[in-house]
Amino acid sequence: MPPRLGLGPVRALLIVNPNATSTTPAGRDLLAHALSSRVRLTVAHTTHRGHAAELAQQACVDGMGLIIVHGGDGTVNEVVNGLLGTPEPKSMSAVTVGPIPPIAVVPGGSANVFARSLGIAPDPVDATNQLIDLLARRQRRRIGLAHCDNRWFTFNAGLGWDAQVCEAVDMHRKNGRPATPAQYVRAAVRVFFRSKYAEPTLTVEVPDRDPVEGVHYAFVSNASPWTYLNKREVHTNPDTTYDTGLGVFAMRSTAILTTLRVARQLLTPGTRPKAKKLVRVDDVPCVRITASEPIGLQMDGDYIGLRKVVEFVSVPEALDVVAPARP
Template sequence: MSSRACVIYNPVAGRGHAARVVESAVRESPDPITLMPTTHPGHAEELAADAVLQGFTRIIAAGGDGTVHEVANGMLRVMPHEAALSVWPLGSGNDYAFATGLLTGWKPEYRYLPRRTELVDVGRITGGRKLRYFVNGMGLGFNAAVTLESRKISFLRGMALYGTAIMRAMIWHWVAPMMRIAFDATIVESPTFGLTINVGQREGAFPLTPKASLTDGLFDCIHTNRLSRIGLMRLSGAMTTGNIPQPHPHVTTHRCQSVEIQASVPVRVHLDGEFFCQPEEGITNLRVETLPGHLRVERFDPPAIG
């Protein structure tokens, strides 16, 4: 099958900076790439689904994790197919680009070196008559509150952005409602301050699950019960390096194929940095499951040095 590539991007992101970067990369590419700019929220998902149906075999999400999320969902809603998702990381966190090696692969010295494609795992969540996919990770509770606060900050990127958002969330979103969570057959009933369910290694630029794999068929999860503000600050260094101590009285880790959540109050959830639900929607019960080898993606392995 001959290769056809397209790139989906928001032309007004970063006051037009994203468009300039994308258009320059397309001009420099040794292979033709079709430009597909978005015009409204959700358009990236529509364009990705249409691109698959038009026979494109390489679909590039140029932007941050939100763009990746939309493009992946568009591709996943028209399965089965052989098209591969690729990423040009132009966002604030770029967590999925990190997981696929494309954060390094985007550097100018590597940009046009060969990539490989691989079938990787995808998460699927249902709740409140809604269904959605995620490719990097899901966050609930305080984690989603950090995402909410990060949307209000326009002058920072990466770990600095999410570190600042954490400080703001510590002021406005310090709650730990009771939840019953089933990690496969392991049941946890406790106050829940935050919950990470990852396919990739990072959440909000922090390497919270550094041993996670895109191809093992398992989620890597972190559950935090009732935690003090001082306790969170003490964990900040471990969050930055991906070395959260275990065992820990307030933080437990789990590896599983599915997670079922029953919360005592409506929850806020993000998927790849995009909101699945907000408290005002009234959703309290969620089911999250992994779909092994469900999406073909482009990956980059940096060349050995020396």
């Protein structure tokens, strides 16, 4: 039996990103009205980058019993970082001051990987009804997170190809155009062919294994799937979950046939990707990746910037979430 939220009406803060891809005024009103029947609700809309983190931090100080996020993965990431604060370098435990309220998510972005990986319905109306039911049953679970570069991430991070794709999509958003699965695919193809002939720059190190050199790009997962293309799940490390260590997926080739073969495996349910030039490791406590020259880093789908050395650390049982029981 999963842990239960405390008895009686809970003080809850609903953090809404009004600019998220799939949020609408009508949907936000429906969500707030429905939740008001279960919790003592306060609603706050984000107005700038980093605002969700500020709101979550203040909610923690104010003793809120629950934080509900209506937005995409970037908003969720901000809330988590606002609640947990800056992670301790190399620490495999969450260092917090005072009680941390659980979070619940109603998807409002373009991919919503975190919510969907927890078993939350992708449609905001369906997710609202699901959340009402979960709150009525006072159901939650505790999940592991990960951190790198002085920041927490929930489901994945990466150096190289995927970071460049996230950078391209971020620029697309800044130009006023919404992010869509098709936009991610187009960006992925453009970035791949633009960098196909570049020399590999990465070295990947995990405990108790020899370093792997000559890596073109590397993904580090805290959960599976790694992402979604509409309803299709993309699995780099199928055995990685919120209850295990990290999964590592590192490619030592950009040959077209090898890339296409691995891509097909990523999209095939039940398949564990494998190739001669693919290094894939599951359930590791930490990963260190170094680059011979600065390379892009992304976390939870947000482009962070160029880095030469990044250490990824798994932190078990770091956060309570309102979600269905473990699969």
